[in-house]
Amino acid sequence: MRWEDWKPFYTRIVREMGYSVEEDRKAAELLRALLLEGDEYILRDELAAVVGRKVYVFGAGPSLENALREGDFSDGTLIAADGATSALLAAGLVPDIIVTDLDGRISDIKLANDRGAFLAVHAHGDNVKKISVYVPMFSRILGTCQTEPLDVVYNFGGFTDGDRAAFLAEELGAREITLVGFDFGTVVGRWSKPRLKEHSPVWESKRKKFEFAKELLDWLEKNGRARITRFRPDP
Ligand SMILES: Nc1ncnc2c1ncn2[C@@H]1O[C@H](COP(=O)(O)OP(=O)(O)OP(=O)(O)O)[C@@H](O)[C@H]1O
Numbered sequence: 001m002r003w004e005d006w007k008p009f010y011t012r013i014v015r016e017m018g019y020s021v022e023e024d025r026k027a028a029e030l031l032r033a034l035l036l037e038g039d040e041y042i043l044r045d046e047l048a049a050v051v052g053r054k055v056y057v058f059g060a061g062p063s064l065e066n067a068l069r070e071g072d073f074s075d076g077t078l079i080a081a082d083g084a085t086s087a088l089l090a091a092g093l094v095p096d097i098i099v100t101d102l103d104g105r106i107s108d109i110k111l112a113n114d115r116g117a118f119l120a121v122h123a124h125g126d127n128v129k130k131i132s133v134y135v136p137m138f139s140r141i142l143g144t145c146q147t148e149p150l151d152v153v154y155n156f157g158g159f160t161d162g163d164r165a166a167f168l169a170e171e172l173g174a175r176e177i178t179l180v181g182f183d184f185g186t187v188v189g190r191w192s193k194p195r196l197k198e199h200s201p202v203w204e205s206k207r208k209k210f211e212f213a214k215e216l217l218d219w220l221e222k223n224g225r226a227r228i229t230r231f232r233p234d235p
């Protein structure tokens with residue numbers, strides 16, 4: 001997604017969610033500084049080499065567990081949206097890439113990263129502390145942001161970890177994207193936040209996030225090159 005296409009979405013998101021563009025920008029600058037300070041950042045082409053034509057993007061909706069039990073995902077690149085990583089690990093799968101703003105279960109993200117998963121770490125005004133603490137612990141990190149891109153901090157478009165993962169897949173060469181565990185709706189999957197013990201009724205800020213995520217995925221379906229499908233288990 002080009003910046004000109006993302007900008008109007010971002011302007012609406014900031015207004016509706018009450019975010020600060022300045023804080024989002026500062027977070028991107030901080031992520032850039034930490035990436036350049038460490039020796040573990042990767043560039044777009046290095047991650048593109050990991051993304052095949054066929055990609056599965058895993059969201060953290062309640063249907064994820066059943067999908068992981070029933071589906072065969074061995075013919076594509078596996079991209080987990082943040083908290084979905086924990087469910088993949090429990091099912092014996094290590095994602096190829098994790099797209100995260102660092103509010104999933106960090107111990108699982110670290111484990112998957114140690115086992116070979118690449119990370120696309122997103123900077124925003126509300127995860128500055130987490131960026132400072134966790135980025136230095138990780139390997140093979142691509143930085144992303146939602147404000148103007150910086151040299152090693154990319155903006156491929158997308159808002160929540162799930163839809164942002166689909167935009168990343170599209171930008172890095174995927175031509176068939178299957179969404180798994182993308183339920184949206186009124187129930188948040190228990191992998192979404194470490195504090196959730198069970199699937200939980202959606203809260204207001206999450207409901208708004210889901211609305212933007214759905215709209216962005218519709219946009220991608222209409223304007224992207226990849227064919228987007230939703231995983232349905234065999235009846
Ligand atoms: N019902 C659902 N419950 C949880 N995640 C869902 C659901 N349906 C789709 N998803 C996707 O799975 C992704 C899981 O990532 P995660 O739970 O970390 O969310 P997030 O984008 O960081 O939002 P938040 O900041 O509220 O945690 C979401 O970003 C969303 O796009």
Ligand SMILES: Nc1nc2c(c(=O)[nH]1)N=C(CO)CN2
Nearest residue numbers: 019101124125126159160161
């Ligand atoms: N400022 C800010 N930006 C975000 C946030 C958030 O909580 N605050 N959450 C996101 C993932 O859903 C993506 N972007």
Ligand SMILES: [Mg+2]
Nearest residue numbers: 082101103161
């Ligand atoms: Mg997250």
